[in-house]
Amino acid sequence: MHRRNVLALPLLAMPLLAAASPAPPLSAADRQVVARIAAYLDAIHTMKARFLQIAPNGNTANGTAWLQRPGEMRFQYDPPSPLLLQAGRGWLLYVDKSLPQTSAFRLSDTPLGILLAPHITLTGDVTVTRVRQQPGEIDITLVRTASPSQGSLTLIFATDPLTLRQWSVVDPQGNETRVSLFNIEIGGTFDPALFAFKDPRMQKGQIPNNR
Secondary structure: OOHHHOOOHHHHOOOOOOOOOOOOOOOHHHHHHHHHHHHHHHOOOEEEEEEEEEOOOOOEEEEEEEEEOOOEEEEEEOOOOOEEEEEEOOEEEEEEOOOOOEEEEEHHHOHHHHHOOOOOOOOOOEEEEEEEEEOOEEEEEEEEOOOHHHOOEEEEEEEOOEEEEEEEEEOOOOOEEEEEEEEEEEOOOOOHHHHOOOOHHHHOOOOOEOO
16 A cells, blocks of 8 residues: 555544534433444453455455453554554554554544553443444544543444454544454453554653643
């Protein structure tokens, strides 16, 4: 992929700036669904999966994802992609090995920060603005309660059994980046080296550009 075609990739990492409208209150039935999903997500401490990413321009990328709560993640893109997303120490790094710089974003400001939180409740710091149920699928849309103008994250679950299968992020212009998960493995332990920062500035506690 060319550099101009991967700019949509950091939608998974960068704070969103889409305007948000007040959401109507959830029904009692919707709140029960949200509680069930929160319990499911909170029970996942480690997960490995293959992923397919579809950018707004239709470009696709494949790779392997490792998530370890709280706060650690690695999205390793298959060759020949030079891209890597890595989370740890409260930061999310966007690495393009074809460029000399590493970009860093505060994990708490990103959509992935919701999934990597120490405790997932989907209340309080996070507000569910929409619940949609259809045969075999549940979709929920989330915003950060204190800053809804950052935009939203939609999580898509299969229902039998309840399984996170996909998420999507939409930018201020309405462009959507969608990530689908396959071959999901829940539980187990990972090599700590997966989440070790290779950037020497991060190892020394220094943050690269794009704070």
